[in-house]
Each structure stands twice: as structure tokens, then as C-alpha cells.
Amino acid sequence: MSDLWNEFELKKPPQLTVTVPNKNAPSARRLQSAIQQYFRRHRPQEVEFAETSALLGRLMARRKNSFHGMRGFRAVAKCNAATCRLLRIDITRELELFHGSLPDFVLNSAETVEMPTQNIFDYVLIRLLNTHGVYGRIRECCLQAAEYFAKLIRNNFFMDTIILLLAVLGKLYSLSALLGNKCVELYNQLRPMREKFPLSEKSVHYDINMPEKLENFSENQTLDVPNAESTFVNTPTTNPQIVVRPLKPMKVRKSLDVGTEVSRPTNTSTQTKTFNADVELANVETTKRFIVNENISRKQSLKQSLTKDILPHEWIGATRLFERKLLANDHKKALSIFRKFIVNKIS
Incomplete structure (x- = not known):
């Protein structure tokens, strides 16, 4: 009975x-009621139990590596396996299925009635025992x-x-008690009717001792966790010895010498470059x-050059055009184009 909840090789009898x-049935x-x-009474808590079990599985996935060696995490993994067994x-x-095999109604004047076999009823009782064991x-x-x-x-x-x-x-613990007690209640209602079900020629014999009555789970049971203070043994002393430690003189930190601020004379006269197109x-x-x-001045500091207002690609284009005109022996046109460009940009 201790391992009945983990029974995997249970053969299901045929639906006969x-x-x-009628008087012996x-x-x-x-049964139907x-x-x-x-x-x-079972469906609302069953939905809540399924949602909580799914949340437990997602929490296990959050810390997958912890569930291999630690004892508490192994217990969580076993709990998750039990919910999968459900x-x-x-x-x-x-x-x-068993409810569907029962007759819809039975007339009082009827002499016979079609009822499922005792093997089918035993299988239902065993499944109730399985479910009760899983909840436990x-x-x-x-x-x-x-x-x-x-x-921790x-x-x-x-x-x-x-x-x-x-x-x-905690939620799984309380819901297991509620759902398990409903299985206990149903089992205790169905178990006395077992002897009235008919036997069949091809019957499967279950070598299982079915108890006459199951005990309910205690729904109000809580986990008693010992206080952290109880782990330490406090031995009161009658004459406690007070130890006075001498105070060490505080060291006075020397002020750091960060130097003195030096005022430097500023050169107010700024050198301004003048440009004369007729000369340059x-x-x-x-x-x-x-x-x-200008190439040297632009490389050193573009802001201090005469052609600071000319963009780099414009300056490169103007100088290359000037060189191409010189190679074509068109000195006059080269000088005219470059001079107009520089004067328009600088002035």
C-alpha cells in the first residue's frame, strides 16, 4: 500500500x-449522485492546483542547476514529479468512464439491470487510492x-x-489536503458497494488489499519551524566580568600641502592674421x-588659419583645380578661379 501511488503497470479491465x-444490484x-x-466540489480546486503546479515547474526552471544536489531542491523536484503523476x-x-457505464435510470418494476463488473469498480477504487497516495x-x-x-x-x-x-x-500543501479529502470522501462512499457488483468470467484479479475506510488529511496542519534562538544555549552568569579596554589616543592627521594658487599674467594682445589678396x-x-x-596651418590648427571658414573638401577641391589648370598651361584662368574662390570665402 505504501507504493500504490506509484503503480505504473496497473492493467485496466475491459468495459463490460x-x-x-434489480434487488441485488x-x-x-x-453512485451517480x-x-x-x-x-x-473537485473542479474549482483542481484548476487552482494545476495552475500552482505549473508555477512550481517554472520556478524550477529559474534555478535549474540547484535541483541536482541540494536536499530541499530535490524535494521540490520530487513534488513536481508527483504532480506529473497526477x-x-x-x-x-x-x-x-465509470459514470458513463452506469444505467441512466432504473425502473422500480424492472427485474434486471445492466451494471458494470466488479473489476471495473475495483479499478476505480484503486485509482482513488492512487490519487490519495499522490496527494500524501x-x-x-x-x-x-x-x-x-x-x-536557509x-x-x-x-x-x-x-x-x-x-x-x-504552502498552497500546494493546503490544496492537496482539500483534494485528497474529497477523494477520501468518495472512496468511503463507494467502498461498501463493492460486494454488490457482479463478477465476470474474464476478470482481472488485483492483488491489492483495499482498506475499508481512508483517513482524512488534516487541513489545518502548519509547519512548525523552530526559532533561531533555540539553536543557541544561553548560560546566564551571576557575576559577569566587565572588561574595560584603554582608549588609544587619536592620531591627528596632518593637513595636506596642496600648494598655493599662482596668478599668471594673461597676454591680452592676440595675434590676428591679415589677408591681402593683391599681395598673397x-x-x-x-x-x-x-x-x-595654409596646408601647414590647417593641419596645426584650423581655427587659427586664414581659411578656417572653408570646409576641408572645398579646400581640397579648390587646390586640385588650381593644379590641373597649371598643368594645362592655363595660368591666368587658374589664378582667376582660385582668387575669386578665396576672396568670396574669406571676406
């Missing part, structure tokens, strides 16, 4: 119905993980998702010297 006398109305009541059992589907496993893993994370908090070790993990584990650009030779001097 057998004709039995179990009450179909009681019990299953329908379980569906009504999806594989799918008790809701099994109950719906989830609660056990939640307790182990919560104790570990509580110790007491040791002043915090991580980004530790509070959220504790909240998710009088002929081809003076124009060549002007170009060489």
Missing part, C-alpha cells in the same frame, strides 16, 4: 456490463522542502525566488606659397 437482478442513483457531487492517473477521466506524497515533499528553505532564511541566506517557492509549496595671390608663385602655408 452484466445483467443482474447496487443503487445506481447513489456521489460521482456528480465529487465533480462539483496527470497520468487522471482520476477525472476514469470516473467519467506531495504534502510530504512540500514539508521537506519548506523545512529546508526555512533553514534563518541562516540569512536569501535568493530571488525563495519566498515565492515557500508560498507555492598676386601671381602663380605667391599663390603656391599661400597654398603650402
Whole structure:
């Protein structure tokens, strides 16, 4: 029974119905009302449980490397595996199939009635036991993980998702108790009707001892975390010795010598370059010297050159045009074009 929740090789019997006398048959109305009541009370918490389980899986993905060696994280991984096991059992589907095999109504005057076999009913009871065991496993893993994370908090070790993990584990712990108690209630209602179901010729014998009654989970159980102060043993002393340490004289720091501010005379006279086109650009030779001097001046400081208002690409284009005209032996036109360009830009 301890490993029944983890039973994977459970064979499902075929869906068969057998004709039995009406007076010896179990009450179909009681079976239908019990299953329908379980569906009504189970569905809201089941949706909330599924959302919380999905959140736990996403939190595990946030710290994937921590779930290999640490004890508390291994408990979270086991809890996540148990929630996945619930999806594989799918008790809701099994109950719906069993509910569909029951007769819709039974007349009081009817002598016989078609009822599912005892093997099918046993399979439903075993699945209820499986689900009950999984919920117990989830609660056990939640307790182990919560104790570990509580110790981390007491040791002043915090991580980004530790509070959220504790909240998710607490919610899974309480929802497992609610859903598990609903399974217990349904099992306790169905178990006394087992002997009334008919046997079939081709029956599957389950070597499982089904208990007559299941016990409920305690829904109000909380995790008792010992205080951090209890880990230390305080031994009171009657005559405490007070140790007075001599005060060391404070060292006076010397003021740093950062020097004195020196006032330097500023040269108010600024050298301004003057440009005379009649002198600088009088002929081809003076124009060549002007170009060489301006190239040097522009490389050193463009702001202090005479041609500071001329853009670099404009200056390069003007000098190259001047050189091409000289190569074409058109000295007069070269001097005229370059002189007009410089005068227009500088003046």
C-alpha cells in the first residue's frame, strides 16, 4: 500500500456490463449522485492546483542547476514529479468512464439491470487510492522542502525566488489536503458497494488489499519551524566580568600641502592674421606659397588659419583645380578661379 501511488503497470479491465437482478444490484442513483457531487466540489480546486503546479515547474526552471544536489531542491523536484503523476492517473477521466457505464435510470418494476463488473469498480477504487497516495506524497515533499528553505532564511541566506517557492509549496500543501479529502470522501462512499457488483468470467484479479475506510488529511496542519534562538544555549552568569579596554589616543592627521594658487599674467594682445589678396595671390608663385602655408596651418590648427571658414573638401577641391589648370598651361584662368574662390570665402 505504501507504493500504490506509484503503480505504473496497473492493467485496466475491459468495459463490460452484466445483467443482474434489480434487488441485488447496487443503487445506481447513489453512485451517480456521489460521482456528480465529487465533480462539483473537485473542479474549482483542481484548476487552482494545476495552475500552482505549473508555477512550481517554472520556478524550477529559474534555478535549474540547484535541483541536482541540494536536499530541499530535490524535494521540490520530487513534488513536481508527483504532480506529473497526477496527470497520468487522471482520476477525472476514469470516473467519467465509470459514470458513463452506469444505467441512466432504473425502473422500480424492472427485474434486471445492466451494471458494470466488479473489476471495473475495483479499478476505480484503486485509482482513488492512487490519487490519495499522490496527494500524501506531495504534502510530504512540500514539508521537506519548506523545512529546508526555512533553514536557509534563518541562516540569512536569501535568493530571488525563495519566498515565492515557500508560498507555492504552502498552497500546494493546503490544496492537496482539500483534494485528497474529497477523494477520501468518495472512496468511503463507494467502498461498501463493492460486494454488490457482479463478477465476470474474464476478470482481472488485483492483488491489492483495499482498506475499508481512508483517513482524512488534516487541513489545518502548519509547519512548525523552530526559532533561531533555540539553536543557541544561553548560560546566564551571576557575576559577569566587565572588561574595560584603554582608549588609544587619536592620531591627528596632518593637513595636506596642496600648494598655493599662482596668478599668471594673461597676454591680452592676440595675434590676428591679415589677408591681402593683391599681395598673397598676386601671381602663380605667391599663390603656391599661400597654398603650402595654409596646408601647414590647417593641419596645426584650423581655427587659427586664414581659411578656417572653408570646409576641408572645398579646400581640397579648390587646390586640385588650381593644379590641373597649371598643368594645362592655363595660368591666368587658374589664378582667376582660385582668387575669386578665396576672396568670396574669406571676406
